Amino acid sequence: MEALAEYFKVFSEPNRLAVLEALRDGPLNVTAVVESTGLSQALVSKHLKLLTIAGVVQRQPEGSLVFYEVIDKAVFKLLGQAEKLLLATRRHQLDALAAIL
């Protein structure tokens, strides 16, 4: 329970999600992620470190570059399911609003 909450926390940050999204189509090095997301280099580095510790992403140095790669692409399934639920929720809230008005 404790651990599950911690795991969800990993995905509860817009910029972190953006970093993750940047890695959807394959490994990228830090600079590439920076360019893809428009975030500062320090911030990207921090988020990548977090994602690495969380076990979502894998770090592999290659020469002077450092590539990061999503370990288990099933995380995107999780994101997708959450998004679906979120949309259903929105719909429900609109219905509830309509029922009042």
Next chain:
Amino acid sequence: MEALAEYFKVFSEPNRLAVLEALRDGPLNVTAVVESTGLSQALVSKHLKLLTIAGVVQRQPEGSLVFYEVIDKAVFKLLGQAEKLLLATRRHQLDALAAIL
């Protein structure tokens, strides 16, 4: 993306997950949730409010009691999938550790 992160944040708190878990088997009133979780009444009330605003839970007063109910039980599917991923991650991390030692 912004909204998705916000949605994940809902599930990123152990006590909030506990409250949600208490509602897994059907509607409960606040006091029942308090007893089920062992949390303070004020705290449970707060978390229930959050869950309500998030559209995860539905508030229905009944006499002097207030029952809360999970709107779409698919949220538990989401929790389950996250837990599964979390366990896979743990396994992977152990493997990575074993590969080093």
Next chain:
DNA sequence: AGGCAGCATAACAGCATCGTGATACATCGT
């Protein structure tokens, strides 16, 4: 009407997290 149980809210302290700017570290090419 008065009192009580159930629930919600306010105010506050404590703590964690985020983003930034500056700086350190490492690796490559010359």
Next chain:
DNA sequence: ACGATGTATCACGATGCTGTTATGCTGCCT
């Protein structure tokens, strides 16, 4: 060996969240 590029880390300010205690509010019962 040195400079340059890529990456990581530090220190810090700012913000937001959590939990508690105390207090309000509502609806029921006698």
